[in-house]
Amino acid sequence: MSHSPDVSASRQHIRQHIRQVRRALTPHQQQSSAHEAAKRFLSWSPAASAQHIGLFLSVDGELDTRPLIERLWAMNRSVYLPVLHPFSTGGLIMVRYEPDTELVVNRLRIPEPRLDVRQILPLQHLDILVTPLVAFDSTGQRLGMGGGFYDRTLQNWREHGFIPVGYAHDCQHVEALPTERWDIPLPTIVTPSKLWAW
Numbered sequence: 001m002s003h004s005p006d007v008s009a010s011r012q013h014i015r016q017h018i019r020q021v022r023r024a025l026t027p028h029q030q031q032s033s034a035h036e037a038a039k040r041f042l043s044w045s046p047a048a049s050a051q052h053i054g055l056f057l058s059v060d061g062e063l064d065t066r067p068l069i070e071r072l073w074a075m076n077r078s079v080y081l082p083v084l085h086p087f088s089t090g091g092l093i094m095v096r097y098e099p100d101t102e103l104v105v106n107r108l109r110i111p112e113p114r115l116d117v118r119q120i121l122p123l124q125h126l127d128i129l130v131t132p133l134v135a136f137d138s139t140g141q142r143l144g145m146g147g148g149f150y151d152r153t154l155q156n157w158r159e160h161g162f163i164p165v166g167y168a169h170d171c172q173h174v175e176a177l178p179t180e181r182w183d184i185p186l187p188t189i190v191t192p193s194k195l196w197a198w
């Protein structure tokens with residue numbers, strides 16, 4: 001439940017607006033942005049020593065993670081994708097993603113690996129969690145698609161010992177987001193043109 005209908009309505013408005021703006025990027029803009037962002041991510045120092053990296057498969061105009069995933073595979077890093085938890089509402093499970101991993105489309109229409117318990121990585125073994133977002137602000141607050149999946153997954157990230165990093169287009173930046181008490185700000189966000197750090 002939201003503490004205020006205004007906050008909730010304004011979050012919904014920002015979501016719709018930014019989703020439309022990022023869907024309007026051309027395939028060429030998408031491609032060059034994906035390349036620039038992958039380079040920036042790989043030159044960020046925590047990425048140099050990270051072995052287990054959580055990513056996501058881009059949909060809906062999101063900054064394309066596929067070029068980054070290909071580079072990480074070529075560097076023999078282990079890549080994981082979020083799988084919707086089968087019964088814990090709003091939960092995500094990180095599952096290993098390799099070039100031959102079979103993907104299925106989940107109920108939110110996002111491709112994910114089939115849930116295989118042997119391929120699950122507990123969060124405390126993750127080094128970096130690359131986090132999707134719809135909008136971010138000048139203080140590192142993020143707004144997602146509205147499921148609360150990453151708000152839950154990012155709880156206690158310091159204790160788990162992984163570093164979250166937002167991955168988004170420059171046009172997803174807004175000056176200030178209306179926040180809710182469960183929002184977890186990101187310490188780092190990579191865009192094609194900038195590395196934001198707080």
Ligand SMILES: Nc1nc2c(c(=O)[nH]1)N(C=O)[C@@H](CNc1ccc(C(=O)N[C@@H](CCC(=O)O)C(=O)O)cc1)CN2
Nearest residue numbers: 056057058059082108109110132144145146147149150
């Ligand atoms: N690429 C990607 N994967 C991700 C996320 C994300 O933001 N991006 N998530 C981050 O949390 C989780 C999924 N979160 C989601 C939350 C809401 C909707 C949603 O409302 N989607 C549709 C309606 C669903 C339908 O088609 O039935 C919509 O576009 O309105 C989608 C994903 C896990 N995987």
Ligand SMILES: Nc1ncnc2c1ncn2[C@@H]1O[C@H](COP(=O)(O)OP(=O)(O)OP(=O)(O)O)[C@@H](O)[C@H]1O
Nearest residue numbers: 001143144145146147148149150151152155180182
């Ligand atoms: N830590 C949490 N524990 C329980 N419920 C939560 C938690 N975080 C968020 N929620 C619930 O999830 C719902 C969606 O939250 P919100 O709109 O902030 O999601 P979001 O940040 O846009 O999405 P996401 O994190 O999936 O990208 C809210 O109704 C909220 O009550």
